[in-house]
Amino acid sequence: MNTPIKQTIDQARAAGLIRRNIDNMPTSARCESVYLRFANTGVPGLGTDLYFKPNDLLDGVHSRILAIECIDAATNPAIYGNSGTDVLSAALLAQGMFYAVDGERELIWSLPLPIMVKRLNAGKFALCDLNTQVWQNCFVRFTDVSSLGASNGLWFNVWYTPRNVNL
Amino acid sequence: MENSVIIRSQIVEAQVVGTPATGRRYNFLEVPNLSRNNIVCYAIETIGYTQLVATPNGNTTIGGGGTTDVSDQFVVTLLDDKKNEFVYQMPAYSMVRANNGGFLTFLKPRILNLTDCYIQLTNTTNVAASEVAVFNLYYYYAK
Numbered sequence: 537m538n539t540p541i542k543q544t545i546d547q548a549r550a551a552g553l554i555r556r557n558i559d560n561m562p563t564s565a566r567c568e569s570v571y572l573r574f575a576n577t578g579v580p581g582l583g584t585d586l587y588f589k590p591n592d593l594l595d596g597v598h599s600r601i602l603a604i605e606c607i608d609a610a611t612n613p614a615i616y617g618n619s620g621t622d623v624l625s626a627a628l629l630a631q632g633m634f635y636a637v638d639g640e641r642e643l644i645w646s647l648p649l650p651i652m653v654k655r656l657n658a659g660k661f662a663l664c665d666l667n668t669q670v671w672q673n674c675f676v677r678f679t680d681v682s683s684l685g686a687s688n689g690l691w692f693n694v695w696y697t698p699r700n701v702n703l
Numbered sequence: 704m705e706n707s708v709i710i711r712s713q714i715v716e717a718q719v720v721g722t723p724a725t726g727r728r729y730n731f732l733e734v735p736n737l738s739r740n741n742i743v744c745y746a747i748e749t750i751g752y753t754q755l756v757a758t759p760n761g762n763t764t765i766g767g768g769g770t771t772d773v774s775d776q777f778v779v780t781l782l783d784d785k786k787n788e789f790v791y792q793m794p795a796y797s798m799v800r801a802n803n804g805g806f807l808t809f810l811k812p813r814i815l816n817l818t819d820c821y822i823q824l825t826n827t828t829n830v831a832a833s834e835v836a837v838f839n840l841y842y843y844y845a846k
């Protein structure tokens with residue numbers, strides 16, 4: 537039955553405002569783990585922007601980013617392959633925000649880090665549709681830096697589909 | 704099942720001005736790049752103290768003084784560019800993703816007039832002056 541609600545949903549789906557498969561990524565999607573170790577970046581100061589290292593694979597010209605997941609300590613307590621770097625707890629992640637930025641340094645979107653933790657959102661991804669991003673322009677900023685130390689770090693899983701471009 | 708895709712998003716804040724009082728309207732603070740009646744809002748999300756302790760503007764999230772989440776103590780009203788209150792006194796708690804199976808509150812897309820929108824407290828416990836109710840607004844630019 538073509539109800540007004542269904543029409544709205546169909547329009548939203550056609551406009552790319554909503555997407556299916558919120559619990560799983562499409563089979564064509566790939567995942568790249570990205571880390572920000574405070575031992576390498578320096579312990580964040582208030583208002584300091586922690587930029588990601590350049591990664592051509594995650595730039596908009598090479599890939600479409602479908603979701604970005606933040607890992608908290610309850611999901612995995614230490615950064616993979618580096619047991620000396622502790623992932624932040626959900627409470628400490630509530631002190632920071634992620635900023636997605638394009639090649640013209642224009643802010644695309646920003647999210648508090650806990651919103652990006654699947655475990656805290658009934659297993660749902662924070663879905664996005666990034667096509668113009670420049671990964672090294674994206675950053676994390678903390679609004680409160682209490683209890684952050686050099687032994688801490690951030691771990692993100694970036695879910696993307698590559699474009700057919702030779703790297 | 705679907706959920707909203709982030710096209711663009713922006714943290715917006717409604718500040719408790721003066722001594723907190725129930726029923727009083729606390730308007731959203733202006734955000735210059737959202738103030739040209741050119742943004743179409745399609746989803747909104749309440750951000751509680753346990754999700755963001757302070758905003759990028761340096762304001763403490765509401766309930767921060769008592770280090771507690773008070774998303775169940777206020778309601779939100781949204782107005783469009785024609786001054787229609789198209790979302791009237793919706794409990795902020797119901798717009799927290801974590802409280803709703805990870806789903807965002809999805810709106811029929813409308814051009815929003817941000818500074819006309821407001822919150823109202825239903826309980827002032829653990830709420831202090833100058834704290835801000837924080838929301839994440841999901842939008843795209845009107846053509």
